[in-house]
Amino acid sequence: MTRRMLRRIGVLCAFVGIAFLAACASPADRTDMTPTAIEAARKFPYTLSVRTAGGNETSAMGSSEISNADLRAAIEGAVTRSSLFRQVVGDKSGDYELTVIVIQLTKPTFGGDFTVDMEATWTLLKTSDRSVAMRKSISSSHTATMNDAFVGVTRLRLAVEGAARDNIKSGLAQIAALNL
Amino acid sequence: MNKTIGVLSAALVSCFFTTACAVHATATVDPSAHLDRMHTLQVRKLEGEDGSVRKLIAEDLRGRGYSVTTDEPPPEKLDGAVTYVDKWTWDMSMYLIDLTITIRDPQTDFPLANGNSYRTSLARLSPPEMVKEVLDNIFKESEKQK
Numbered sequence: 001m002t003r004r005m006l007r008r009i010g011v012l013c014a015f016v017g018i019a020f021l022a023a024c025a026s027p028a029d030r031t032d033m034t035p036t037a038i039e040a041a042r043k044f045p046y047t048l049s050v051r052t053a054g055g056n057e058t059s060a061m062g063s064s065e066i067s068n069a070d071l072r073a074a075i076e077g078a079v080t081r082s083s084l085f086r087q088v089v090g091d092k093s094g095d096y097e098l099t100v101i102v103i104q105l106t107k108p109t110f111g112g113d114f115t116v117d118m119e120a121t122w123t124l125l126k127t128s129d130r131s132v133a134m135r136k137s138i139s140s141s142h143t144a145t146m147n148d149a150f151v152g153v154t155r156l157r158l159a160v161e162g163a164a165r166d167n168i169k170s171g172l173a174q175i176a177a178l179n180l
Numbered sequence: 181m182n183k184t185i186g187v188l189s190a191a192l193v194s195c196f197f198t199t200a201c202a203v204h205a206t207a208t209v210d211p212s213a214h215l216d217r218m219h220t221l222q223v224r225k226l227e228g229e230d231g232s233v234r235k236l237i238a239e240d241l242r243g244r245g246y247s248v249t250t251d252e253p254p255p256e257k258l259d260g261a262v263t264y265v266d267k268w269t270w271d272m273s274m275y276l277i278d279l280t281i282t283i284r285d286p287q288t289d290f291p292l293a294n295g296n297s298y299r300t301s302l303a304r305l306s307p308p309e310m311v312k313e314v315l316d317n318i319f320k321e322s323e324k325q326k
Contacts, residue, residue: 051211053208054206054208054294056204056206097211099210099211101208101210101291101294103208103282103291103294104280119291121210121290121291123210123211123212125211125212130211132212135210135212135290136290137288137289137290137291
């Protein structure tokens with residue numbers, strides 16, 4: 001092989017690599033996971049701290065995941081927006097402690113419409129005596145179609161964000177129905 | 181030219197090893213769960229599975245001091261129900277690539293604790309070792325919450 005041909009192969013490989021990285025997964029966005037239309041039936045006069053677990057970081061060569069930090073930010077944003085609790089506080093210093101754990105996030109690997117199923121546990125504890133105010137497993141599902149996004153990686157991310165958004169909406173609705 | 185071929189080959193080989201060496205192990209325990217107060221567990225059989233992984237999970241839990249049954253229907257006095265999802269794939273031989281074990285409230289099926297181990301081919305463990313890894317992580321996480 002001539003030097004010129006090898007150089008062309010190298011340039012071609014570089015372009016393929018760039019195209020590959022450009023099509024790689026991005027994590028579910030915290031803003032897009034935050035439900036927009038929330039009407040809290042109740043407004044509790046307590047402070048809330050939020051903890052999340054079970055999430056994963058997204059690798060470029062994997063598929064979109066939900067990180068613990070982003071899920072927590074989305075839940076805190078939704079609680080603040082709805083005024084469900086008086087205030088969201090950091091650490092474990094709230095009157096109530098909400099723990100949301102992602103148990104399962106089922107994603108397709110191939111197809112046109114992408115449906116993502118999510119199961120998360122929502123546990124609300126009263127901080128003072130660690131009594132359980134609520135303990136529920138909430139499942140949600142969201143489908144992103146080719147109309148939403150043509151590129152598969154983007155379509156999958158939209159489906160993941162939608163499943164998380166619906167899960168948060170359901171979880172907060174369950175909390176709003178409590179008599180705290 | 182030989183140097184170029186050598187560099188390209190090294191890059192290709194490293195890409196191959198990088199994608200084939202993924203290891204990921206996690207465990208979560210619900211803050212309302214008290215795994216240390218459990219004594220009797222049931223390991224439920226997965227639909228369509230031959231029961232081999234169920235046996236390994238039951239044996240490991242017995243080794244940790246739990247009274248474990250695999251019988252259906254379960255006994256009346258049950259502290260937890262254990263479910264699992266195992267995924268196998270082939271690379272020169274069949275191996276267990278992904279194992280998720282969940283300990284649930286037997287009445288409500290609420291997931292009290294969940295552990296997962298994902299290991300690609302070059303980082304593979306035997307099924308008993310994968311079961312031990314997942315359960316070790318679950319119980320370590322439970323200890324942290326005390």
